[in-house]
Amino acid sequence: xxxxxxxxxxxxxxPGDVEVVSGLEAQVSPAPWSVGIFRDCLKAHYECWVxxxxxxxxxxxxxxxxxxxxxxxxxxxxDQQRRGFGRQLLEKGVTVARQAGAxxxxxxxRPSNLRARAIYEKAGFEFLSIRxxxxxxxxPEDALVYALAL
Ligand SMILES: CC(C)(COP(=O)(O)OP(=O)(O)OC[C@H]1O[C@@H](n2cnc3c(N)ncnc32)[C@H](O)[C@@H]1OP(=O)(O)O)[C@@H](O)C(=O)NCCC(=O)NCCS
Numbered sequence: 001x002x003x004x005x006x007x008x009x010x011x012x013x014x015p016g017d018v019e020v021v022s023g024l025e026a027q028v029s030p031a032p033w034s035v036g037i038f039r040d041c042l043k044a045h046y047e048c049w050v051x052x053x054x055x056x057x058x059x060x061x062x063x064x065x066x067x068x069x070x071x072x073x074x075x076x077x078x079d080q081q082r083r084g085f086g087r088q089l090l091e092k093g094v095t096v097a098r099q100a101g102a103x104x105x106x107x108x109x110r111p112s113n114l115r116a117r118a119i120y121e122k123a124g125f126e127f128l129s130i131r132x133x134x135x136x137x138x139x140p141e142d143a144l145v146y147a148l149a150l
Contacts, residue, residue, distance in 0.1 A: 013048035028075045030139040047096045060089040069097035071107035108143035
């Protein structure tokens with residue numbers, strides 16, 4: 001039974017998950033989303049998925065619009081990184097977008113975030129443009145916009 005419970009799986013984020021998810025976010029993001037933002041994502045019916053390995057080890061959030069999707073957030077717990085979970089979460093986000101009929105997936109990423117850029121580029125995302133001063137305090141930075149054609 002335990003082995004089944006602990007088998008990694010990507011499942012929908014539930015309202016009861018947002019405390020753990022925002023705790024994880026606080027560990028990995030220079031400008032973490034609050035619990036309220038995660039709740040709003042669920043209320044807005046964004047595609048919110050968690051990577052479960054017993055505990056929640058990561059999450060991905062995608063908003064869907066006509067013909068396109070936006071990857072809003074993705075993260076893996078610090079002690080679970082470099083195990084392929086980020087890549088699997090990214091694949092999930094892309095699959096959800098494709099199934100919804102999106103033709104392109106967009107995302108913003110900090111130029112300094114080389115790890116995230118590496119998984120996006122490996123997944124086929126291409127640099128599109130720079131958004132000046134996209135990220136505000138406490139860590140102001142431009143954003144790189146990436147897009148993946150589906
Ligand atoms: C970006 C992030 C989600 C990647 O998750 P992950 O589970 O570590 O990624 P994976 O194990 O699937 O790595 C896939 C590839 O990414 C690259 N990568 C991942 N971690 C890396 C690291 N520490 N250094 C260099 N490259 C790395 C590698 O190319 C790796 O390929 P490999 O398997 O050949 O090594 C994770 O680092 C994270 O949560 N970062 C903080 C939150 C964040 O920045 N989110 C993105 C906001 S835009």
